[in-house]
Amino acid sequence: MKRNASLDIIRSLAIFLVLCKHSVINGKFTAGPITGVSGYIMMGVWLVTSVCVPLFLMLSGYLLNRKKPTVKYYVNYLHIFIPYVLISIITQIFRMEYLHVEMTVRSFVGDIANFSGCLYAWYLMMYTGLYLLIPFLNAMYHSLETKRQKLLLIFSFFALSHLPSIVDSYINIYSVWWKNLYPVTFYLLGAYCSEYPPAKKPSFYFKWLAGLLVVFSMYDVFYLHGDGSSATYYGYENYQVLLVCFLIFCGISSLDTEKRPAFLIKCTEGISKLSLYTFLLSGITDDILYPVVAANVEDYYLNYGYFLPTALISFTAALLLSALLYPLGEWLSRKTRSLISRTIDRLAEKRAVEN
Numbered sequence: 001m002k003r004n005a006s007l008d009i010i011r012s013l014a015i016f017l018v019l020c021k022h023s024v025i026n027g028k029f030t031a032g033p034i035t036g037v038s039g040y041i042m043m044g045v046w047l048v049t050s051v052c053v054p055l056f057l058m059l060s061g062y063l064l065n066r067k068k069p070t071v072k073y074y075v076n077y078l079h080i081f082i083p084y085v086l087i088s089i090i091t092q093i094f095r096m097e098y099l100h101v102e103m104t105v106r107s108f109v110g111d112i113a114n115f116s117g118c119l120y121a122w123y124l125m126m127y128t129g130l131y132l133l134i135p136f137l138n139a140m141y142h143s144l145e146t147k148r149q150k151l152l153l154i155f156s157f158f159a160l161s162h163l164p165s166i167v168d169s170y171i172n173i174y175s176v177w178w179k180n181l182y183p184v185t186f187y188l189l190g191a192y193c194s195e196y197p198p199a200k201k202p203s204f205y206f207k208w209l210a211g212l213l214v215v216f217s218m219y220d221v222f223y224l225h226g227d228g229s230s231a232t233y234y235g236y237e238n239y240q241v242l243l244v245c246f247l248i249f250c251g252i253s254s255l256d257t258e259k260r261p262a263f264l265i266k267c268t269e270g271i272s273k274l275s276l277y278t279f280l281l282s283g284i285t286d287d288i289l290y291p292v293v294a295a296n297v298e299d300y301y302l303n304y305g306y307f308l309p310t311a312l313i314s315f316t317a318a319l320l321l322s323a324l325l326y327p328l329g330e331w332l333s334r335k336t337r338s339l340i341s342r343t344i345d346r347l348a349e350k351r352a353v354e355n
Contacts, residue, residue: 005257005265007062008272010055010249015275016315017052018120019282023311024049026290028301034221038304043217043232045307050234051245053123054186056275058249060130061190065142069135075340077131080276082333084124086325087280088117094284119283130183137184141191150192157185162239179237186236189246198250205251209244216240277322277329278315285317 095101111117115125144150160178220232294300
């Protein structure tokens, strides 16, 4: 099957935005007051970087919405887990040797088992739960017969996960207990975009995106805080993040990639394949880069201009590490899945003979 180049572009953008978000956080932009035009621009940048994880979740919904609860499906989870284990082992060694973190064998193994073996492994912990549910979410989604019913399903999850961020901006009366359902909301939104592809031209979505970024940035600075005393925290359960994510996804997925330079398409395909590795390995590059920059650049926390260079440095370093580790990780993943599949087949055959 031919690769969908627009999805590679979305995944490449998502992983770059992950590193951009880390740069904004490490630069402590969100801790200080919003000042000047650059401060307002950074509010928009902060909002855009916050769609990184939601874009990945929408991609899962777009690509996996036909999966069923089979043994093969769950064995394929190792395609994600084996790279995590490999990178966690490397990260744990890095922590001991470079960061001088003391560990016992128990804590070394325990950190990997509880998804804290890498700095940003929380994503994999969250995604593991979603992965277990995906076949059943698919059954629920596709059991609905009409487009309207599917929209009502998505809106129901939106009401649970994202509506509190609207209502609670005015009066804190809405339950936030269900807000952590945001992965399901984005997943179903991706499934919907797969079944009902965006019908407008890319310019339509990007114009709306630009307009909403201006409106949201000004609103968040002047209404929520009045004097721009601090930056809004854009959690993945924030309704603004959902709208911006949806517009970016629709805008890029509706691009005519046949007219894009072949070199660009090839680059995004390569970055897309390395995205999981880059995500997890960026914990190492961030741990090295940001303390060095903070110690040697006097105005680091006062100048927004360092945001992009530091993001690019960490992204490039993590990507290069990923390119080195990817062949080993994929080989281990392929061999492990093959071994488990053969073992399951033999057990099934043995059971069939006994019966």
